[in-house]
Amino acid sequence: MAQQNTARIRQKKRQQLILVLIMLLLMGGGAYAFMGMQKKPAPVQAQRPAGYIAIPKVTRDIAIGGRISSNLIRISFVPPERVPSDALIAPDQYIGRYVTRSIPAGDYLRESDVAVSGAPGTYSGLAKTGYRVVVLSAAMFPGSIFSLKVGDRIDLLSIGRPTGAGNAANLPPALPPSVAGTQPGAGRAERQRAMQAAGAGRGLAADATSATLVAENAEVMAIPIPNQRRGRNRNTALDTEFIVLQMLPQDAHVTTLAAATGANMRYVFRPFNDEMRLTESKPLEPTTRMPRAKADPNTVMMIYGTEAQAQSAFMHPEVYSR
Numbered sequence: 001m002a003q004q005n006t007a008r009i010r011q012k013k014r015q016q017l018i019l020v021l022i023m024l025l026l027m028g029g030g031a032y033a034f035m036g037m038q039k040k041p042a043p044v045q046a047q048r049p050a051g052y053i054a055i056p057k058v059t060r061d062i063a064i065g066g067r068i069s070s071n072l073i074r075i076s077f078v079p080p081e082r083v084p085s086d087a088l089i090a091p092d093q094y095i096g097r098y099v100t101r102s103i104p105a106g107d108y109l110r111e112s113d114v115a116v117s118g119a120p121g122t123y124s125g126l127a128k129t130g131y132r133v134v135v136l137s138a139a140m141f142p143g144s145i146f147s148l149k150v151g152d153r154i155d156l157l158s159i160g161r162p163t164g165a166g167n168a169a170n171l172p173p174a175l176p177p178s179v180a181g182t183q184p185g186a187g188r189a190e191r192q193r194a195m196q197a198a199g200a201g202r203g204l205a206a207d208a209t210s211a212t213l214v215a216e217n218a219e220v221m222a223i224p225i226p227n228q229r230r231g232r233n234r235n236t237a238l239d240t241e242f243i244v245l246q247m248l249p250q251d252a253h254v255t256t257l258a259a260a261t262g263a264n265m266r267y268v269f270r271p272f273n274d275e276m277r278l279t280e281s282k283p284l285e286p287t288t289r290m291p292r293a294k295a296d297p298n299t300v301m302m303i304y305g306t307e308a309q310a311q312s313a314f315m316h317p318e319v320y321s322r
Contacts, residue, residue, distance in 0.1 A: 052077040055087055055108055056094070062103045064150060064221055065121055068094050068114065076108075086110045100126045102150050123244065126221065132252035134215075135242045138224045140265045145243060148223050153274060154267040156215035156245070158258035211266070214258045215251035217274060220244070 048054060056073045070091075088094050088109040097114040098121040112128075119125035123133040138145045148154070222244040247255065258265075299310040 048077050051079070053080055053083045053089070055083060055089065056091070057108050058103050058105055060105045062099050064100065064102045065098060065126060067098050067121060068096065068109075070095060084108060084110075086112070088114070098125060100128065123221070127246060130249075131246050132249050133221065134218075134245050134247060134252050134255050134259075136245065136255070136259055136265065137242055140259060140263075141243065141267075142264065144266070145224060148220050148243065148267070150220055150223060151272060152220040153270045153272045154218050154220065154245075155213060155270060156218055156247075156251075156255060157266045157268070158212045158214045158255075158261075158263045159266055160210050160212070160261065160263040212258065214254045215245070215247045217270065218245040218247040218251065218255075221246050 054075050055078055057076050058068075058072055059074050060072065062068065062072060073094075088111060093111075094109050094114050097117065098119065099113055100115055101113055103109070103113060115121075115125050123135070127133045220243065222242070224241050224243065245255070299312055302309050302311045
C-alpha cells in the first residue's frame with residue numbers, strides 16, 4: 001500500500017509539472033502573438049513611375065532656423081514639366097542645413113530656403129548675402145509687437161520729438177544700447193526696465209512728434225512669444241523676446257543708431273514680394289541754364305571775311321609808339 005501511494009504521488013507531481021509547462025508555453029505563445037500584432041509593418045517604398053522626377057517635400061512645418069533632417073522629408077514623384085526650376089533634388093543640398101525662412105508642410109525646398117553648407121544656425125548663418133540682421137527690444141514697439149508674424153515685410157519708422165518741442169525733462173530715459181542690440185536672451189533685467197519705461201507712457205503729442213523712415217522692406221525673422229505660450233508649445237527654433245529684422249546694410253546701421261537714442265518704433269506693412277525701395281536713387285540733371293559770361297568791354301569784334309574774332313580795343317604799346 002505504501003508503494004502504491006508513493007507511485008500516485010509521483011504521478012500527480014508529473015501531471016502538475018506538465019500542466020505548468022503547458023501554461024508557460026501558452027503564455028509565451030500569446031505574448032509572441034501580441035507583440036507581433038503590435039509591430040508596425042515596414043513602410044513600403046514608393047516606386048518611381050517611368051519618366052518621373054523625385055522631388056523632396058517637407059512633411060511638417062519647419063520654422064526659420066530649423067535644421068533639416070531625413071525624417072522631415074518625403075519624396076514626391078512629378079512629371080518633368082511640373083518640376084520647379086529652383087527645387088533642390090539631391091539630399092546633400094539640404095540634409096543637415098538650416099532653413100532661412102519658415103517652410104510650410106508639403107512645400108518643396110528652394111536654394112534660397114537653406115543656408116550654405118557649414119553655416120551655423122545663428123542670425124549670421126541665416127542672413128541672406130548682402131543683408132544685415134538687426135535685433136531690437138520688444139519694448140521699442142509698445143502695444144503692437146504681437147501683430148507681426150515671421151515673414152512679414154515692413155517699413156520701419158523711428159518716432160521722436162524735435163529739439164526744443166515740449167518739455168524734454170518729461171521724457172522717459174532712453175533705452176540703453178545693450179537692450180536694442182544684444183543677442184536674444186541677454187540683458188533680461190535691462191529689458192524689464194525698458195518695458196516699464198515704455199509702459200510709463202512714451203506717447204508724444206501729435207504737434208510735437210517727428211517720424212523718420214529708418215528702414216524699408218525689412219523682413220521679420222523672429223518675434224517675441226506671448227507669455228501664455230512661454231515654456232510650452234514652442235514652434236520656433238529661434239525662440240526670442242526680441243524682434244529680429246533682416247534689411248539692407250544702410251538701413252541696418254540707421255536703425256541701430258535710432259534704437260540707441262531710445263525712440264519708439266512703428267512699422268507699416270507692405271507686400272512680402274515687394275523688392276522695390278521707396279526712394280530710388282536717380283542721376284541729377286541740370287534744371288537751369290548756365291549763365292553766359294558777360295561781354296568784355298575792352299574787346300571788339302573784328303570781322304575778317306566770314307570769320308569774327310574778339311580783339312582788344314586798345315592798341316598795343318609798341319604799335320601805338322609807331
